[in-house]
Amino acid sequence: MRRDAGKGEMGMRKVSRIQEVRSFLREASGRSIGLVPTMGYLHEGHLSLLRRSRKENDVTAVSLFVNPTQFGPGEDLEAYPRDLERDLALLEREGADLVFAPRPEELYFPDASTWVEETRLASGLCGASRPGHFRGVCTVVLKLFQIVGxxxxxxxxxxxxQLQVIRRMTRDLNVPTEVVGCPLVREPDGLALSSRNTYLSPEERASALRLSRCIALAREAARGGQRDARSLRETARRHLEEDPRIRVDYLELVHPETLEPLETLDGEGRLILAAWVGKTRLLDNGTLCPEAGR
Incomplete structure (x- = not known):
């Protein structure tokens, strides 16, 4: 468990160099370390991860890094929202011990030629829509694991x-880090928290509520006895496509661990989707179970 006395001695430290991270962690030798990797522009979802880490570890490190290798051509790398001073103030308030905010050249050599790629769970869904995305994710996450330990x-x-891909990568490469998945955090009206929500106009934000509502409709149908995965998907898709501001990228009902598409909902399934609301691509997902009351 966390040692608050130790935190008081160290305070929050913001660094930008790998060597500074390792120097800090030498001071924390023998303590459990929690890492919260983020791309910054923090919201309550990120902060919930930090709080979980603080409860379960002696030291909590947070990375703030908009990783260029997970963005494809024409994606929003340059436009991705950033506010370092705001992020630092939030992290200090929440009790982070270490903040690692590197520049891209600190993590990537100009002639880098080594990449980390998971080839099964990453092949569909976002992997199909964004070729190379998960290669960039796996590479930067493994780098952070190597730096922070x-x-x-x-x-x-x-x-x-992403969570399932990182779990598989960590397992396959025998990385001695426990990957902890934490519940999705929503706005009071149901919209999944995302840094990209800031792109939405008021009208688009109202349309975006259909993402969580379509999952609720499919969940209700499953509880009512529907087991056919195609019918459950269509229930959700119809609700999205009723709004002309929404363009569905993908919507699938999958096994929660393998991400393989289901034909029948015999046990727990995960309805997972990506959709464009105006020019903004948003993600959402939720559990579907055949048993009533779940």
Whole structure:
């Protein structure tokens, strides 16, 4: 468990160099370390990961890094929202011990030619829509694991495929870090928290509520006895396509661990989707179970 006395001695330290991270962690030798990897522009979802880490570890490190290698041509790398001073103030308030905010050249050599790629769970869904995306994710996450050496690393279930891909990568490469998945955090009206929500106009934000509502409709149908995965998917898709501002990228009902598409909902399934609302691509997902009351 966390040692508050130790935190008081160290305070929050913000660094930008790998060597500074390692120097800090030498001071924390023998303590459990939690890592919360983020791309910054923090919201309550990120902060919930930090709080979980603080409860379960002696030291909590947070990375703030908009990773260029997970963005494809024409994606929003340059436009991705950033506010370092705001992020630092939030992290200090929440009790982070270490903040690692590197520049791209600190993590990537100009002639880098080594990449990390998971080839099964990453092949569909976002992997099909964004070729190379998960190669960039796996590479930067493994770099952070190598730099920080965390006991545990915390990822939100909003990026559900990412969570499963990182779990598989960590398992396959025998990385001695426990990957902890944390519940998706929503606004009071149901919209999944995302840094990209800031792109939405008021009208688009109202349309975006259909993402969580379509999952609720499919869940209700499953509880009512519907087991056919195609029918459950169509129930959700129809609700999205009723709004002209929404363009569905993908919508699938999958096994929660393998991400393989289901034909019949015999046990727990995960309805997972990506959709464009105006020019903004948003993700959402939720559990579907045949048993009533779940």
């Amino acid at each position: 965390p006991t545990r690393a915390y990822f939100g279930e909003k990026d559900y495929q």
